[in-house]
Amino acid sequence: MTHELALFLVLLKDSALALGGLGSLPLIRQDLVATGIATDAQVVQALAIGRLSTGPNGLWIVSLGYQIGGWSGAAIAVLATSLPPLVMVPATAAGRRFLLTPAFAGIVRGATLATAGLLASTGTSLIAQGGVTTAWWQLAIGAVAIALTYQGRIHPGVVVVGGALIGMLLGR
Amino acid sequence: MRELVRAWIAIGTQSVGGGTSTLLLIRRYIVERHGWLSHREFTEMWALSQLSPGIHLVALAGMIGQRIAGWRGVIASVAGMMVPAAFVTAAMTAAYGLIANEPLARAALSGMAPATGGMTLALALIMARDARRHGPAVIVDALVVIIAFAILTFASGSSVLVIAVAALLGAFALRRERPESGRAEE
Numbered sequence: 092m093t094h095e096l097a098l099f100l101v102l103l104k105d106s107a108l109a110l111g112g113l114g115s116l117p118l119i120r121q122d123l124v125a126t127g128i129a130t131d132a133q134v135v136q137a138l139a140i141g142r143l144s145t146g147p148n149g150l151w152i153v154s155l156g157y158q159i160g161g162w163s164g165a166a167i168a169v170l171a172t173s174l175p176p177l178v179m180v181p182a183t184a185a186g187r188r189f190l191l192t193p194a195f196a197g198i199v200r201g202a203t204l205a206t207a208g209l210l211a212s213t214g215t216s217l218i219a220q221g222g223v224t225t226a227w228w229q230l231a232i233g234a235v236a237i238a239l240t241y242q243g244r245i246h247p248g249v250v251v252v253g254g255a256l257i258g259m260l261l262g263r
Numbered sequence: 264m265r266e267l268v269r270a271w272i273a274i275g276t277q278s279v280g281g282g283t284s285t286l287l288l289i290r291r292y293i294v295e296r297h298g299w300l301s302h303r304e305f306t307e308m309w310a311l312s313q314l315s316p317g318i319h320l321v322a323l324a325g326m327i328g329q330r331i332a333g334w335r336g337v338i339a340s341v342a343g344m345m346v347p348a349a350f351v352t353a354a355m356t357a358a359y360g361l362i363a364n365e366p367l368a369r370a371a372l373s374g375m376a377p378a379t380g381g382m383t384l385a386l387a388l389i390m391a392r393d394a395r396r397h398g399p400a401v402i403v404d405a406l407v408v409i410i411a412f413a414i415l416t417f418a419s420g421s422s423v424l425v426i427a428v429a430a431l432l433g434a435f436a437l438r439r440e441r442p443e444s445g446r447a448e449e
Contacts, residue, residue: 106317108423112281113386115317117415117422125419132372136363138379140355141281146348148281149318157353158360165353173341176322179315180329180337183308190314193438199314201433203394204404205426208411210387215416217380229377236381241388248279250378258374259367 095167098128098160102152102171110199110206112149112172117209119152123159131220133158139255142247228261264332264339270297271324271343276351285320289327299331321345396437404437 101122102115109115116138123129133155141151149172156168182190189195218233219225232254239245270292278285286309294305308326315322321341328340362368387408395404407429414420 104423108316108426110316110319111390112318112320113383114390116383118426121419121422131376135372135376135379136356136359138383139375140352140359142379142382143279144348144352144355145277145279146275146281146344146352147285147318147320149321150281150345150349150352153349153352154356157356162353165349165356169345169349172318173321173345175317176312176315176319177325177337177341179312179322180325183311183326184329187311190311194434195314197433197435197438198430199433200394200396200404200437201407201429201431202426203390204407204433204437205411205429207387207391207394208408208413209415209422209425210383210390211408212412212415214380214382214384214387217383218377220376220380225377229373232374233377233381233384236378237385237388240382240385243283243389246279246284247282247382250382251375254374254376254378255371256374258371262370262373263366 095160095163098156098164099167099171102156102168103174106149106152106172107175107178110203112147112151113210114206115149115152117206117213119155120213123155129155129159131217135217139251142251148247226261228257232257264335266297267299267328267331267336268339268343271328271340272347275344275346275348281320286323289320289323293327300327304330400437407432407437 102119105115105118105122109118116134120131120134124131124134137151137154137158140154141148144150144154152172153165153168156164158164160167218230236250236254239250240247274285274288274292278288290305293299294302300308308323308330312319312323312326321344324340324344325337328336328338330336332339359368391404391408395401411425411429414425415422
């Protein structure tokens with residue numbers, strides 16, 4: 092199997108099994124970082140660029156795809172992230188009644204709550220990436236980012252740029 | 264059709280940061296400016312798009328495109344929103360790649376990592392807050408979040424398996440809460 096096809100299948104599977112643009116982060120990290128195809132630094136860059144760039148924030152996967160495989164990696168990522176959500180087009184036409192059943196609401200709730208737990212774990216490990224050497228100011232950035240994002244009044248790009256600027260001042 | 268593509272390109276390239284800013288632009292172009300959908304239709308499609316796998320906004324774009332112009336509308340809407348925005352994203356990544364190994368860029372990364380980590384954690388909290396039920400059922404819902412967190416943090420268990428098991432469990436044990444008297448169902 093070519094690298095391109097393997098990357099496509101991984102991103103397609105992870106997008107299809109996650110809810111939301113960022114929901115696939117724990118899955119992708121497990122499939123690509125744990126296996127040495129990408130690094131955590133690349134994931135952080137992708138997440139940051141995804142927040143600063145235009146379009147849905149799920150496009151962070153395109154940034155990661157570019158870092159792994161150049162322009163073809165980016166194109167693969169666009170295709171792999173665009174296809175799974177489109178299952179809703181025939182699904183809403185044919186099975187709208189099923190989508191509104193309590194059982195389906197339960198399925199979505201279960202998947203959402205589990206994704207929340209997985210994302211919380213991933214977020215924690217991104218903050219504490221340095222392990223015991225994580226600096227106080229990095230923990231502070233993490234705490235402030237949680238508060239600002241949860242409140243939702245400040246644009247996410249500002250949080251990313253703020254973190255980068257503090258890093259430039261204190262992380263040298 | 265040309266107008267549809269133009270609207271989605273504008274949505275994809277003018278919204279920075281995704282999420283709410285993209286959603287507001289979709290509403291502005293599709294409902295307010297062009298009148299292709301009513302407010303009610305838009306709200307219903309948005310609610311259905313939240314049930315989709317992957318990027319919800321892609322599902323929303325696909326459903327809106329289908330309603331306006333059939334399958335050609337699906338392709339026009341999704342490609343219009345995604346392709347130019349993806350190009351911008353990849354170009355930004357390429358530009359950053361040129362300086363990524365500079366000491367200053369490495370220092371910036373040491374601040375961006377906890378910032379993106381914190382944003383990810385906040386999103387987890389928001390997802391859990393919005394999905395949880397009320398009353399005693401909230402304990403069960405919180406347990407699902409905590410167990411998923413623990414499995415990945417302490418056992419490096421399979422994320423896919425965690426989501427699959429939780430979804431299966433959800434079909435039986437995490438169904439919609441019963442409406443209580445005096446409180447409208449969500």
